Amino acid sequence: MSTQNTGPEKDGPQTPVPDNAPSGSADTGTDTAPQAAAPQNSTEAQNQSAAANSMAPAGTGDTQPPVPGAPFGREYAGGGSGTISYSGRWQDVLKLCCWNTLWTILTFGIFRFWAKTRMRRYIWSNTIIDGDALEYTGRGLELFLGFVIVTIILVPVILVINFAATMLPPELMVIPVIAIYVALGFLVFVAVYRAVRYRHSRTFWRGIRARLGGSAFKYALIGFGTTIVTVLSLGILAPLSFIATTRYETDNTWIGETQAHFTGTFGATFKRWIKSWLIVAVVIAAVVGVSIAATNANIIWLPPVFGIIAYLAIAFIFVSYRVWLIRYQAECTEMGSIRFSSDLQTSQYIKIILRFLGLSLVVMVVAVLLMLAFGGFAALKMIGSGYATDPQQVLMAFIPLFIVMLLIAPFFNIMSFTFLVHSVLAATISSLDYDGEITDLHADAHNQNIPRTGEGLAEAFDLGGI
Helix, strand or coil: CEECCCCCCCCCCCCEECCCCCCCCCCCCCCCCCCCCCCCCHHHHHHHHHHHHHCCCCCCCCCCCCCCCCCCCCCCCCCCCCEEEECCCHHHHHHHHHHHHHHHHHCCCCCHHHHHHHHHHHHHHCEEECCEEEEECCCHHHHHHHHHHHHHHHHHHHHHHHHHHHCCCHHHCHHHHHHHHHHHHHHHHHHHHHHHHHHHHCEEECCEEEEECCCHHHHHHHHHHHHHHHHHCCCCCHHHHHHHHHHHHHHCEEECCEEEEECCCHHHHHHHHHHHHHHHHHHHHHHHHHHHHHHHCCCCCHHHHHHHHHHHHHHHHHHHHHHHHHHHHHHCEEECCEEEEECCCHHHHHHHHHHHHHHHHHHHHHHHHHHHHHHHHHHHHHHHHCCCCCHHHHHHHHHHHHHHHHHHHHHHHHHHHHHHHHHHHHHHHHCEEEECCHHHCCCCCCCCCCCCCCCHHHHHCCCCCC
16 A cells, blocks of 8 residues: 655545556546446346445445555445444555655645645544544645634734733733743643544544534633642642543534533542552652662662663553553443443553654664764864864864754654554554444534634644644
């Protein structure tokens, strides 16, 4: 499978093309396949009719093997009754990331809105529920216009507040700065909710649109308020924010005419969280105690070694809690007669993280070698010999080094999304199942109130995500 991407085109869905497909068979909006010859007799007509029936979209009784990465409306992997699966491949994501990154660089960042749309369409079209995939209908232009509108409004407001701060006495100048940070913290929650609302409004399944009701302002009040409580409690009450925001978002989520509900409770999550919090507190106290003892005994190597071990232990605890939280959220989410579940395991996330760290180490080694080969040795020799003040010599040594560093940054971003973000997303989606009559979901023909522009505020804060 390969994904054809040739530059900033229309916002058409990313259509993975089989490697063995004939030239010119890619989906370009017109059907270029040759017309089949007419059957010569009734037997051939019956055979042709049977073949056509066997190619019917999954989810209608079809049991034919899938076409991984196929666009909306074709056959899919997995997707039997009661299953949610993901058929995307890291090879396709890697190719798409490379093309998106290239065009984003060439357009000085403007193409990132269309790049995000392309990636979403690929991921949505490979998320299969009961044999049929999701469909994402958002457009890059909508994200771009939303970003422009919010930027035009937000930037002048911040500039005016900063100017007003300069007019105040020195002892009061900190007040507007604090006000800006508080306002931005509040707006982050507004941005997150509006981004989710936009993605819901552009998501379809079997022609049924998802939507998110409620108020972004009320969600921000809940999220910002519970976050302050979490900070003041030194993290002890962290589950309060998760439960409050998840319940509000889920209870305002609709799939057609069916409303979702979240039945999770603070008590259940707190019991799980407090164990993790206590273990982390003990580990941190142990690190501090060992560091003090090692310093008094002049054992210099012990604090760093013990600190690394403690860091890995804390990371494992948080990953384990996060995985449990995903399972709990799935089990406490219901939609009509449908109940969800997840069999996600901590080991799956750990394997993904270890693989990513291994690849990151390789990339770092290669990056260091490239920097040494292209200007690094010359720069070190120049500094050692005292010629670092010669502008011409400095340019000849540091320009190649700077170019290598610019190339490494986007490559690392590509690798991070492909082997960490996408892998975690694929594992999470594939772990989900449901129990109930999914055929009870119906489109809502009466409520078509959808946002016209994209995630402007989220894009301004770079929170759009996938």
